[in-house]
Amino acid sequence: MKKIWMAAALLAAFSIGAEATENATADVAVIGAGGAGLSAAVQAHDLGAKVIVLEKMPMVGGNTIRAAGGLNAAGTPYQAAKGGQAALDSAEIMYYDTMKGGHWLGNPELVRTLAERSASSVEWLVTLGADLRDVGLMAGATLPRTHRPTGGALVGPEVIRTLYTASKTRNLDIRTNSTVQEIIMKGGRVAGVKVKDKEGTYTITAKAVVDAAGGFGANNAMVSKYVPKLKGFATTNQPGAQGEGLTMAEEAGAKLIQMDQIQTHPTVVPEFGEMITEAVRGNGAILINKDGKRFFNELDTRDAVSAAILKQKDGVAYLFFDSDMQKSLKATNSYIRQRYCLTGATLDEIAGLMKVDPAVLKATMEDWKKAKSSGNDPFGRTDMPRNLDVGPFYAIAVTPAVHHTMGGIQIDKKTRVYDKSGRVIPGLFAAGEVTGGIHGANRLGGNAQADIVTFGRIAGEEAFVYSKSAAN
Numbered sequence: 335m336k337k338i339w340m341a342a343a344l345l346a347a348f349s350i351g352a353e354a355t356e357n358a359t360a361d362v363a364v365i366g367a368g369g370a371g372l373s374a375a376v377q378a379h380d381l382g383a384k385v386i387v388l389e390k391m392p393m394v395g396g397n398t399i400r401a402a403g404g405l406n407a408a409g410t411p412y413q414a415a416k417g418g419q420a421a422l423d424s425a426e427i428m429y430y431d432t433m434k435g436g437h438w439l440g441n442p443e444l445v446r447t448l449a450e451r452s453a454s455s456v457e458w459l460v461t462l463g464a465d466l467r468d469v470g471l472m473a474g475a476t477l478p479r480t481h482r483p484t485g486g487a488l489v490g491p492e493v494i495r496t497l498y499t500a501s502k503t504r505n506l507d508i509r510t511n512s513t514v515q516e517i518i519m520k521g522g523r524v525a526g527v528k529v530k531d532k533e534g535t536y537t538i539t540a541k542a543v544v545d546a547a548g549g550f551g552a553n554n555a556m557v558s559k560y561v562p563k564l565k566g567f568a569t570t571n572q573p574g575a576q577g578e579g580l581t582m583a584e585e586a587g588a589k590l591i592q593m594d595q596i597q598t599h600p601t602v603v604p605e606f607g608e609m610i611t612e613a614v615r616g617n618g619a620i621l622i623n624k625d626g627k628r629f630f631n632e633l634d635t636r637d638a639v640s641a642a643i644l645k646q647k648d649g650v651a652y653l654f655f656d657s658d659m660q661k662s663l664k665a666t667n668s669y670i671r672q673r674y675c676l677t678g679a680t681l682d683e684i685a686g687l688m689k690v691d692p693a694v695l696k697a698t699m700e701d702w703k704k705a706k707s708s709g710n711d712p713f714g715r716t717d718m719p720r721n722l723d724v725g726p727f728y729a730i731a732v733t734p735a736v737h738h739t740m741g742g743i744q745i746d747k748k749t750r751v752y753d754k755s756g757r758v759i760p761g762l763f764a765a766g767e768v769t770g771g772i773h774g775a776n777r778l779g780g781n782a783q784a785d786i787v788t789f790g791r792i793a794g795e796e797a798f799v800y801s802k803s804a805a806n
């Protein structure tokens with residue numbers, strides 16, 4: 335949690351606190367200053383639109399700033415530079431992985447757009463100043479395609495830093511502490527938004543509105559309405575992820591789809607609520623239960639790994655790694671300083687801290703090494719990059735928590751929003767976690783960051799074109 339709030343404090347210093355209550359006019363109004371909203375805003379501005387961004391929280395960033403593991407893209411120069419398996423990747427393989435990972439519930443047209451435009455999303459961010467040179471593997475991906483800053487540092491703060499700096503350079507009008515309460519409709523078309531800030535409520539008249547208000551993972555009443563078994567679950571989401579972007583789009587006539595597709599992240603620290611990024615498993619960590627044994631393929635999809643952990647004693651497992659793995663991923667530097675992380679110089683010592691039989695833990699680690707050297711893992715894991723035999727050893731108790739809401743507003747590949755009769759709602763565009771149909775029944779790690787930048791940019795382009803079209 336600490337690193338998130340340090341990043342938050344940093345960004346709060348950047349926040350622009352416009353508190354105007356006067357009515358205003360824009361070509362494009364953007365709801366939400368997370369990754370999708372800021373991508374849309376920068377893109378629409380660069381094409382020539384007057385843009386106003388509304389963010390209800392005191393700072394920009396949304397769930398995007400919390401992202402740790404990376405951003406998926408296929409066919410980038412960074413994969414080519416890494417060489418080996420990474421260099422073999424393609425949009426076609428990413429499309430297949432995403433469809434399969436989502437249990438074939440994703441909309442093929444949207445998934446194809448995501449895969450085909452992912453590399454250009456990375457290039458766009460790099461052009462704006464991002465460092466996404468490091469390439470790693472995350473669960474559900476056939477080949478390494480997760481892009482993140484050098485040394486495996488956190489991706490979300492880098493994406494938001496880049497987009498926020500680009501917004502500042504362009505003097506974009508970003509209004510924090512400004513909650514959009516309603517998408518205003520006139521004669522079946524979008525006419526603007528109603529905003530509440532510290533001074534009261536006012537209206538922004540805009541021909542086009544981009545709804546990029548994120549998901550509803552932090553609204554447990556809404557989560558459990560769609561998936562009752564998730565009632566009372568903790569969440570990895572920022573407190574602002576309440577789902578108003580979906581509710582107000584529905585009030586404007588939008589159709590919501592696949593709302594019961596809600597993902598739990600398997601490795602969240604109970605009581606602390608901190609998510610341990612999947613890149614930790616990607617770089618070699620394993621899962622060990624309270625009996626000291628491995629029990630599942632750590633690189634299976636999130637839904638499968640979550641279900642497997644919940645079947646273990648107390649619904650908890652230890653994420654286990656050694657110092658060789660720790661040094662390979664900067665994102666772990668803060669984890670190992672937290673009091674939830676057990677540290678033991680030897681296997682005997684860490685076993686004592688985990689309260690497991692040292693002999694069982696040692697046997698587990700011998701079996702792991704045998705599986706790695708033979709390439710034949712009894713749990714079916716194919717990527718086993720490390721022996722995990724270099725002390726000190728680390729163990730973090732983890733359990734699943736609500737992480738991503740895959741369902742949402744129905745869009746097409748131009749991010750146009752559809753109503754319940756299958757007609758486009760003129761002037762309404764949506765991008766990011768507020769939308770549904772891309773990740774199907776299970777989002778792959780790294781695919782949301784690709785989604786928000788790719789569809790955020792498309793929404794910015796389309797909203798600009800719509801707002802300037804003579805017919806409107």
Ligand SMILES: Cc1cc2nc3c(=O)[nH]c(=O)nc-3n(C[C@H](O)[C@H](O)[C@H](O)COP(=O)(O)OP(=O)(O)OC[C@H]3O[C@@H](n4cnc5c(N)ncnc54)[C@H](O)[C@@H]3O)c2cc1C
Nearest residue numbers: 366368370390396397398403514548574766767780782783
């Ligand atoms: C802990 C964590 C780690 C993650 N790690 C990864 C990762 O490594 N890779 C990956 O691909 N994905 C990751 N994800 C998922 C990914 O980060 C999110 O799905 C994505 O960033 C959502 O972006 P967004 O722009 O759609 O929404 P957000 O970034 O959530 O932005 C939406 C914004 O809209 C604002 N808003 C909401 N309602 C209103 C309103 N009424 N008026 C004005 N503003 C409003 C919100 O406050 C928020 O700032 C992670 C998510 C979490 C929570």
